[in-house]
Each structure stands twice: as C-alpha cells, then as structure tokens.
Amino acid sequence: MPVVSVGMPLGPGCSTCGYCGPLGERSSTETSFKKAGFIASQLSCRVYQKMIYRGWRRSGTYCYAPDLRRSCCPQYTIRLDAIAFKPSRSQRKIINRWNHFVMQGHKSEASNLLLLQGISSSPKLPKSEGNASKRDPPNLSLSTSIHAAESDFVSSNATARHQFKVTLEPSTYSEEKYALYLLYQREVHHDPYNTPEDFKRFLVKSPLINEPIPYTTSPPDHLPSQYGSFHQMYRLDGELIAMGVIDILPECVSSVYFMYDPKHEKYSLGKLSAIREASLAREIHDAGAITMTSLAMGFYIHSCQKMKYKGGYSPSYLADPEKFTWFPLADCISQLEKFRYAAFVHPEHSLEGPQDPGEGPPVPVSEELLDEVMVIYSMQQGAISIIPINLSHQWNDEYNREEILSCVNALGDELAREIIFR
Numbered sequence: 354m355p356v357v358s359v360g361m362p363l364g365p366g367c368s369t370c371g372y373c374g375p376l377g378e379r380s381s382t383e384t385s386f387k388k389a390g391f392i393a394s395q396l397s398c399r400v401y402q403k404m405i406y407r408g409w410r411r412s413g414t415y416c417y418a419p420d421l422r423r424s425c426c427p428q429y430t431i432r433l434d435a436i437a438f439k440p441s442r443s444q445r446k447i448i449n450r451w452n453h454f455v456m457q458g459h460k461s462e463a464s465n466l467l468l469l470q471g472i473s474s475s476p477k478l479p480k481s482e483g484n485a486s487k488r489d490p491p492n493l494s495l496s497t498s499i500h501a502a503e504s505d506f507v508s509s510n511a512t513a514r515h516q517f518k519v520t521l522e523p524s525t526y527s528e529e530k531y532a533l534y535l536l537y538q539r540e541v542h543h544d545p546y547n548t549p550e551d552f553k554r555f556l557v558k559s560p561l562i563n564e565p566i567p568y569t570t571s572p573p574d575h576l577p578s579q580y581g582s583f584h585q586m587y588r589l590d591g592e593l594i595a596m597g598v599i600d601i602l603p604e605c606v607s608s609v610y611f612m613y614d615p616k617h618e619k620y621s622l623g624k625l626s627a628i629r630e631a632s633l634a635r636e637i638h639d640a641g642a643i644t645m646t647s648l649a650m651g652f653y654i655h656s657c658q659k660m661k662y663k664g665g666y667s668p669s670y671l672a673d674p675e676k677f678t679w680f681p682l683a684d685c686i687s688q689l690e691k692f693r694y695a696a697f698v699h700p701e702h703s704l705e706g707p708q709d710p711g712e713g714p715p716v717p718v719s720e721e722l723l724d725e726v727m728v729i730y731s732m733q734q735g736a737i738s739i740i741p742i743n744l745s746h747q748w749n750d751e752y753n754r755e756e757i758l759s760c761v762n763a764l765g766d767e768l769a770r771e772i773i774f775r
C-alpha cells in the first residue's frame with residue numbers, strides 16, 4: 354500500500370533574515386518570506402522528493418517554501434549532479450589532507466600521493482570501482498578516495514594512526530549527539546541556549562516514512578537499505594567528531610544539516626561532508642538504484658558569501674524559482690549578479706532592489722483541482738475518512754482557506770493532490 358502523506362497547513366510567514374542578519378554585512382532588520390508552510394504528520398519519500406525539487410525544505414517536521422521574490426537573500430534550490438561530479442583541485446586537497454591525518458597523524462609530511470597509492474589496493478572496495486576508475490582517469494575514483502582512510506576499507510597491510518569510521522543510523526536521539534550539537538552551536542554559532550527538545554525538534558524528528566531502496570544488485574554493507582532520514586556518524590578513535598543529518602530520497606541525497614567538533618575545524622569537515630554525501634548518492638546509483646543521481650545541497654544564496662561555497666561543487670544546477678526547471682549554475686551567475694531576484698525561465702520577471710515588492714496578484718486555483726485536494730474529515734480507530742477540501746469546515750473559515758490555498762499554490766497541482774491536509 355502506498356504511504357499516505359499528511360500535513361497541517363500554516364500559511365505564509367516571515368522572519369528576520371539569517372543570512373544578512375546581525376553577523377552579516379547588512380542591517381539585521383531585513384526579512385525572509387515564506388510562500389507557505391505546513392507541519393507534516395508523515396510524508397512518503399517520493400512526495401518529499403518532489404517537494405525538494407519544487408523549492409521546499411524541512412526543519413524537523415516543519416516544511417516550508419521560501420518566497421524568493423520577496424526575500425532580501427533569495428534561497429535558490431541547488432542540486433549537484435553526483436554522477437558527473439568531479440572534485441576540484443581544492444576539494445581533492447581537502448579529501449587528501451583528512452585521509453593523510455587519519456593514516457599518518459598530524460606531523461608527518463609524507464606526500465599525499467604516496468599515501469593514496471599505498472591504500473588504493475584495498476580488497477574491500479565496492480564492486481563499482483572498476484567502472485568509476487575508467488570514468489575518472491588518472492585520478493582515483495571519488496568513492497575510492499572518500500573511503501580511503503576508513504577503517505572498514507583500509508587494506509589489512511596498511512597501518513593507520515587513527516581509526517576512522519563513518520556509519521549511517523536512523524534519525525534518533527542520543528546524549529552523545531546532543532553533546533556534539535551543544536558544542537557546535539556554542540563554539541561555531543555562538544549560541545549557548547539550546548535544550549534537548551530544540552535538538553530533537555530540529556534534527557531528530559522527521560516526517561519521512563522509510564521505504565526499501567530498489568537496488569538491482571546486492572549493495573555493499575555500508576549503503577542504506579531504505580529511503581528515509583538518517584544520521585551519518587563520523588567517529589575518530591571511537592569519539593563522535595561530526596554528524597550529518599541527511600534524507601535519502603529516490604532521486605537525491607538531501608543534506609539537512611552538518612555539525613562537527615570545532616577542534617577539527619582546519620580539516621573543513623563541512624566541505625568534506627558534501628563530497629562524502631555526493632559519493633553516497635553515486636554509490637547508491639552504482640548499486641542499481643538508478644534514479645538516484647544527485648546531491649540536494651539545500652539553498653544557494655548568492656548574496657551571502659558564507660553560503661556561496663555550495664557553488665564550488667560542479668556540475669550543479671539551480672531550480673528556476675517559478676517553473677522549477679534546472680539551469681546550470683554557471684549560466685545563472687550573470688543574472689544573479691544583476692538582480693536581487695533572478696527568474697531564469699522568464700528573465701523579465703527578475704527584480705532589482707528594494708527588497709520586497711509585496712504580495713503578487715492572487716493565483717487562481719481551478720474548481721477541478723479543489724475537488725481533488727483532500728482533507729481529513731474524521732479519524733476513528735485507525736480509519737481515516739477524507740473529503741474534498743472545498744466541502745470541509747476549514748474551507749468556510751477565511752483564514753484557514755488562505756492557509757490551504759497558499760500550500761496548494763506552493764506545492765503545485767500534482768503535489769497538492771498527493772498530500773492530505775488536516
């Protein structure tokens with residue numbers, strides 16, 4: 354039986370922009386707008402996949418679509434083609450520096466090249482390596498170098514200074530994870546005020562319902578068997594030094610959050626995690642789940658220097674903020690430089706400052722569509738009865754109706770039919 358997706362509409366909203374706020378270059382009074390939002394009770398991975406590619410994101414169970422046209426720092430959905438991804442010179446350096454540290458410790462100055470030659474003959478590498486190597490000569494394939502220093506991949510005749518392990522586990526709470534979160538928030542974001550409940554709400558709870566990944570071969574042990582929300586645990590000599598929150602979806606691995614112990618700051622673990630997540634998508638694809646092709650890197654914010662690093666992974670694409678078709682990032686740059694809000698399909702819709710042109714004209718929703726958008730009428734002993742939204746009591750309330758319509762518009766016709774409102 355297909356997984357049912359259920360959400361409670363919250364309508365549009367706005368908040369102080371976090372990208373040009375007190376720590377940014379501009380004033381702290383600027384505003385980030387949301388077109389729509391809802392609290393998801395549960396979502397199928399297939400539905401959430403489509404949402405991601407229509408500009409939505411989740412924070413815990415709260416799902417939202419930013420309003421790029423009205424926001425001071427528009428958030429463009431960015432997707433890296435994980436199959437065609439080739440780490441740049443500086444990204445390869447980040448991989449090699451970390452591998453070098455794990456294998457040799459801090460002080461050794463031995464050449465990275467020698468190191469990688471020494472450990473590239475691991476017998477435990479995934480089967481796909483042969484093809485991948487042919488694709489990327491003369492460099493090592495992405496997954497070979499990303500796993501090169503992991504204790505489960507290092508060949509038995511190589512001796513590593515440190516034991517490095519990366520594992521995927523379900524998105525659940527532990528004291529250890531929370532302690533890392535507190536440390537990261539305090540030291541990196543200068544935010545000492547957090548509770549276990551904040552951590553759970555933001556990074557543990559997820560509306561995604563796990564579903565099996567349809568591999569056509571039996572995948573290596575380190576790959577997940579299901580789509581869903583995961584914590585990727587990075588352990589050095591047993592200690593949790595970093596954690597990625599990721600959603601594994603039918604077409605992409607989606608990066609939700611990454612936190613690390615600041616004592617390893619100089620190894621750029623955040624940048625390393627994006628390479629690792631791209632490699633994960635590629636390995637899932639190579640094991641036969643062929644729809645998996647991309648790393649969804651969240652939002653690209655051209656106006657925010659700190660977030661521009663996402664553009665350094667190539668080849669990547671931005672979603673058009675109106676039609677949600679993909680444009681190579683390189684082709685978008687001149688428009689992003691020229692306009693505050695850049696529309697790629699309809700460049701004539703692009704806007705220069707000031708920040709907020711106000712709400713656009715109301716988008717008409719057809720009666721046919723409203724007949725097919727469903728709302729929960731009653732829930733009794735596990736049985737749910739649903740009715741068309743325009744027959745519901747919510748529809749008679751103007752405020753509720755606005756909330757629902759904003760969700761229907763931001764989801765688009767196809768998704769609006771697939772999510773049951775409550």
Ligand SMILES: [Zn+2]
Nearest residue numbers: 370373425426
């Ligand atoms: Zn801003």
